[in-house]
Amino acid sequence: MKFLRNQLDKVKHSFEKGGKLEKYYYAYEAIDTFLFAPNTTNDVKGAQIRDAVDLKRLMMTVIIAMVPCLLFGIYNVGHQHFMAIGQAGAGFADKLVVGLWQVLPIVVISYGVGLGIEFVFSILRKHPVNEGFLVTGMLIPLVMPPDIPLWQVGVATAFAVIIGKEAFGGTGMNVVNVALTARAFLYFAYPTDISGGVWTYLGDAQAVAGYSGATPLAVAAETVKGESVVTALNTFGAGWNEGVFTLQNLFIGFRPGSIGETSTLMCLIGALILIITGTGSWKIIVSVFGGAYAMALLLNAIGGSPFVELPAHYHLVIGGLAFGAVFMATDPVTAAQTETGKWVYGLLIGMLTILIRVFNPAYPEGIMLAILFMNVFAPVIDYIVVSANKKRRIQRATV
Amino acid sequence: MSAAVAEVVEKKSEPLFSKKNRKLISNPLDIDNPITVQVLGICSALAVTTQMKPALVMSVALMVVTASSNVIISIMRNTIPSRIRIIVQLAVVATWVIMVDQLLKAYVYDVWKQLSVFVGLIITNCIVMGRLEAFAMGNKPGPSLLDGIGNGLGYGLILLIVGFFRELLGGGSIFGFKVFEAMGVHYTGNGLMLLPAGACVIVGIVIWVQRSINGHRETH
Numbered sequence: 001m002k003f004l005r006n007q008l009d010k011v012k013h014s015f016e017k018g019g020k021l022e023k024y025y026y027a028y029e030a031i032d033t034f035l036f037a038p039n040t041t042n043d044v045k046g047a048q049i050r051d052a053v054d055l056k057r058l059m060m061t062v063i064i065a066m067v068p069c070l071l072f073g074i075y076n077v078g079h080q081h082f083m084a085i086g087q088a089g090a091g092f093a094d095k096l097v098v099g100l101w102q103v104l105p106i107v108v109i110s111y112g113v114g115l116g117i118e119f120v121f122s123i124l125r126k127h128p129v130n131e132g133f134l135v136t137g138m139l140i141p142l143v144m145p146p147d148i149p150l151w152q153v154g155v156a157t158a159f160a161v162i163i164g165k166e167a168f169g170g171t172g173m174n175v176v177n178v179a180l181t182a183r184a185f186l187y188f189a190y191p192t193d194i195s196g197g198v199w200t201y202l203g204d205a206q207a208v209a210g211y212s213g214a215t216p217l218a219v220a221a222e223t224v225k226g227e228s229v230v231t232a233l234n235t236f237g238a239g240w241n242e243g244v245f246t247l248q249n250l251f252i253g254f255r256p257g258s259i260g261e262t263s264t265l266m267c268l269i270g271a272l273i274l275i276i277t278g279t280g281s282w283k284i285i286v287s288v289f290g291g292a293y294a295m296a297l298l299l300n301a302i303g304g305s306p307f308v309e310l311p312a313h314y315h316l317v318i319g320g321l322a323f324g325a326v327f328m329a330t331d332p333v334t335a336a337q338t339e340t341g342k343w344v345y346g347l348l349i350g351m352l353t354i355l356i357r358v359f360n361p362a363y364p365e366g367i368m369l370a371i372l373f374m375n376v377f378a379p380v381i382d383y384i385v386v387s388a389n390k391k392r393r394i395q396r397a398t399v
Numbered sequence: 400m401s402a403a404v405a406e407v408v409e410k411k412s413e414p415l416f417s418k419k420n421r422k423l424i425s426n427p428l429d430i431d432n433p434i435t436v437q438v439l440g441i442c443s444a445l446a447v448t449t450q451m452k453p454a455l456v457m458s459v460a461l462m463v464v465t466a467s468s469n470v471i472i473s474i475m476r477n478t479i480p481s482r483i484r485i486i487v488q489l490a491v492v493a494t495w496v497i498m499v500d501q502l503l504k505a506y507v508y509d510v511w512k513q514l515s516v517f518v519g520l521i522i523t524n525c526i527v528m529g530r531l532e533a534f535a536m537g538n539k540p541g542p543s544l545l546d547g548i549g550n551g552l553g554y555g556l557i558l559l560i561v562g563f564f565r566e567l568l569g570g571g572s573i574f575g576f577k578v579f580e581a582m583g584v585h586y587t588g589n590g591l592m593l594l595p596a597g598a599c600v601i602v603g604i605v606i607w608v609q610r611s612i613n614g615h616r617e618t619h
Contacts, residue, residue: 163600167607189591 008032026122030129058279059134065273065280066138066327068266073259074099077146080200080256083241086208102146102201103259109150111137113157121166132171132178132333133161139179139327142260143320143368144186145194146201152190156182176375177334180368187368195364199256208240215256216245216318217357217364223306230311250317261320271326280330283339284346288325289316291350299358307358315354324367325350334375338385345381349374423545427553430615434557435606439525443517444558445598451574453513454562455555460503460518462551464495465527469547472535479536488531489522496521526550561601569593 008031014021015028034056078095081102082088114133122129140157164181165174186194197213214222219236220229233245244255253263261267274280296312303309315321329335329349336345349370356366363369433439440461447457471491472479479487500518503511511518521527530550535543566572569592571579579586591597609615 163603167603185591188594188596189589190587191590 004035008035024123026126026128027119030119030122033128034131056131056134059131061277061279062135062274062327063138065270066135066142066260068269069142069260069263069323069327070103070138072253072263072266073142073261074103076254076262077102077201077259079254080146081203081205083244084200084202084207084211084213085205086240088241098201103141105150106141106144106148106153106259107138109153110140110157113154114140114161117158117161117166121170125170127170130171132165136160136178140182142323142327143179143183143258145198146259147198147203148186148193152186152193156185156189159185172333174333176372177328177331180328180372183368184372199258210239212236213256215364216250216314219245220307220310220314220318221361221364225305227306229306229309230314232306233314247314247317250314258320258323261323264317264322267322267326274326274330280326281332281335281342283342284330284335285325287343287346288321288329288350288353291347292316292321292325292354293350294347295351295354299354315357319353319357319365320367321350321353324353324371328367328371329374334378336378336381336385338382341378341381341385344385345374345378348377420542420545423542424549424552427546427549428556429609430613432553432557432609433526433529433550434554434602435609436615437526437529439529440554441602443520443524444554444561444602445595447514447517448558448562448565448598449569449593450513450566451559451562453510454558456503456507456510457514457517458551458555458558460499461521461524461526461554462548463499464492464521465530465551466544466547467495468492468527469530469535469543470540472531473538473540473543476536484536485528488528492527492531493522526554557602557605560605561598564601565592565598569597 008028012028012032013019015025016022021028033054075092075096076099078090078097078099081098082090082095111133114137118129118133137157140153140160144153160178160182164176164178165171168174183194199215200213214236216233219232223229223232233250234243237244243249249255251264253265255262271280271282271285275282275285292315293312296310296315299308300310300312325346329346336342349367352370352373353366356363356369360366427433430436434441434444443457443461448454468488468491472488475487475491496519499521500511503514503518530546534546538546563573566574567578568589570588571577571586589597592601
């Protein structure tokens with residue numbers, strides 16, 4: 001640490017006013033404040049905040065909360081790979097290596113492209129580099145399928161950062177979640193690479209006999225009338241990946257899917273970190289799950305098709321609902337700001353997710369579209385909550 | 400780009416093209432653009448720009464309708480009772496639109512099919528009605544003609560820019576010519592560009608670029 005500090009101090013003078021690299025001061029400043037808490041102190045006058053938790057520290061907390069998902073995801077990519085090619089006996093290290101080999105390049109590309117654009121914009125607009133991309137850069141790989149072409153990751157990241165964020169004024173000004181913008185971009189631009197059977201990394205190897213790349217959502221959507229989705233899920237994978245879609249395994253997460261989304265358990269650990277540190281809103285997390293569960297119960301009561309009759313608790317562990325609820329819906333910039341608004345916002349996300357899942361076969365995973373949709377409506381929810389509050393207080397006033 | 404287009408028009412100029420009248424042509428290309436500044440005619444701009452050919456035909460059709468309706472209304476402007484002026488304007492626009500529609504059907508049938516209802520919908524295009532109300536009702540036929548052509552060009556310019564990027568990025572071609580294939584590069588078409596959302600994004604970027612060049616800001 002001392003060494004880093006010394007090195008930074010040594011080059012500092014050339015970035016300061018009058019130095020030869022003055023133009024790039026904000027690039028220097030970004031690296032400095034990323035590594036060390038800034039040593040600037042407030043003026044003696046005015047409000048004093050005695051807290052080292054600035055935006056960068058806050059973002060790091062979110063990244064730490066994502067680490068369980070990431071590590072599990074890396075291992076799971078390898079695990080699914082060996083299951084799919086019929087080598088169930090492969091060791092822990094082998095799986096980890098395959099997972100790292102697939103996942104790390106995606107992470108590197110995402111950070112490289114995104115931070116590059118952030119640096120360019122901060123130098124052009126002469127403002128400090130925004131820390132917002134620290135989290136986005138990690139979220140983007142976690143919502144990608146394991147064998148997504150790397151150039152697509154780069155293009156999607158560039159699109160999301162420029163159109164989703166910088167066009168609106170940079171970090172904290174974006175209307176919709178940046179990481180989901182990247183995913184939605186790929187979803188509509190190159191649909192064949194992000195839907196269907198892409199959720200398991202096969203590589204050059206031959207898939208085992210009877211292999212199917214279907215996800216639980218696809219299995220549920222394809223179940224024919226008169227059969228039960230639960231039976232179809234329980235018997236799926238017979239012969240090559242026994243019990244991959246049982247309720248217990250769906251919860252733990254050894255199943256194909258986007259890199260970080262598969263494990264509900266890891267998402268809940270992340271949620272715990274976010275809630276304990278006060279980084280994420282527990283109201284949003286709880287209400288997304290609650291909304292989804294309520295909607296699923298309602299559909300169960302109505303009935304009609306096997307997917308509609310899927311037991312409500314299954315909906316909470318399949319697809320990316322847990323990941324979206326914990327890491328995407330809680331994004332403080334795009335979520336509703338008022339406390340009542342957060343409940344409404346979360347509930348609607350959960351309900352919409354299930355509706356899209358069950359009734360729209362073109363979009364098998366509803367959580368992405370549901371969150372993007374509610375991002376747009378979040379200001380309206382806040383507006384209604386604030387107006388209602390004003391109305392109530394005016395009635396109470398006795399002037 | 401706008402200067403170059405304005406010059407071409409200028410060459411054919413006669414006394415009619417005073418400095419003030421020249422502005423009628425050049426302003427809609429930049430600081431008074433019907434799409435990027437006045438935000439009119441967005442619907443058709445999103446709908447017909449998946450390829451450049453229909454975009455071009457649509458631009459020409461709109462320019463013809465705007466210019467000729469402007470002239471007719473300008474000639475009639477002192478005799479139209481103001482209470483029924485909208486319906487008179489509509490009748491004139493509708494006449495021109497039907498003529499253009501029939502012409503397109505006769506000579507470029509495939510493009511006409513692609514444009515589908517959007518030729519007919521020129522009748523309700525805000526640019527046409529807007530120019531009639533804002534300009535032709537209060538100006539002589541000469542300037543009205545220029546104003547119609549200018550706004551048609553401004554509309555067409557944006558349509559062609561948007562069409563260029565959508566066709567290039569979405570299908571890898573320009574005017575149906577496979578650019579990337581000709582260069583020997585494999586190109587995966589970007590599906591988003593073929594959706595109206597993609598057009599919306601490109602129109603947004605055009606506005607962004609235009610405003611950072613000319614420094615235009617909304618004034619409240």
